[in-house]
Amino acid sequence: MDPAEERVAVVVVTFNSEPLLPDLLASLPAGLAGLDWHLVVADNASSDRSVERVRHLAPDATVVELGRNAGYAAGINAAVAAAGAHTAVLVLNPDVRLDPGCAAELLRALRTPGTGIAVPRLRDAHGELIRSMRREPTVLRALGDAVLGTERAGQQDSLGEMVTRLESYRGEQLADWAEGSTQLISAECWRRCGPWDESFFLYSEEVDFGLRARDAGFATRYVPAAGAVHLEGGSGSSPRLWALLVTNKVRLFRRRRGVLPALPFWVVMLLREASRAALGRPHSRAAAAALLNPRHLRELPGPDRLA
Known part of the structure; x- marks a missing residue:
């Protein structure tokens, strides 16, 4: 697809996220440089001034107020439904900060045949690599994690759910799924595999979507040329x-x-x-x-x- 024909729906779900929003919003113009994009924020009944802060800092954004804390997946689904025409959905946690050019690199990788989800190289607040790629959960991998610990088990494909080998993060790789803080999803993948399962209030919704996408033939691609910071928490x-x-x-x-x-x-x-x-x-x-x-x-x- 011609880049000029691309339009990215940037989707953020907030819940008492006011302190995090200024830095996230400030990172978007450079992070999405060269792309046509529109911000959609779904708010899960925040008791702070999250909604007011978005409207002040990003007056052109679409804000969806759910009226209750419906969960992360419900917020994503509501935001995508309100996004208008788009060719890709960029899902972001409020505690993410995009590096300049991040989205363009993700979009390039997203157009690799067979790719439905593209994810960046994530760093934590101290600049350390976040090992964000995952393998499908199995009994053996759960046992490996329990006996060996996440770090040691993840060195072996059969024994760990988290991909912990540092060399795996140096080049583009395919993963069964990846952590959900920063994901660019093609509109076709969303059409075929979405929406996210709202019965998971929080956690495992991105696992479910990523594995359903993989089962439908849409791979998750890790793109180290795209960078972002995820402060983490939760x-x-x-x-x-x-x-x-x-x-x-x-x-x-x-x-x-x-x-x-x-x-x-x-x-x-x-x-x-x-x-x-x-x-x-x-x-x-x-x-x-x-x-x-x-x-x-x-x-x-x-x-x-x-x-």
């Missing part, structure tokens, strides 16, 4: 959110594989969290309790219901 700061992340992993596995194949996956996840809880880790204590609660495994709750 699950690491809250036992309740960590419990939601872990239980959603089990729910997604069960949906894709069935109840009986999911049983050993649940056992491995429970043993991992229970062993870490025994070492005094409150995040794992919350996760183990959630995994033992049938209601949490049956339902897809928001974090306020993980108690």
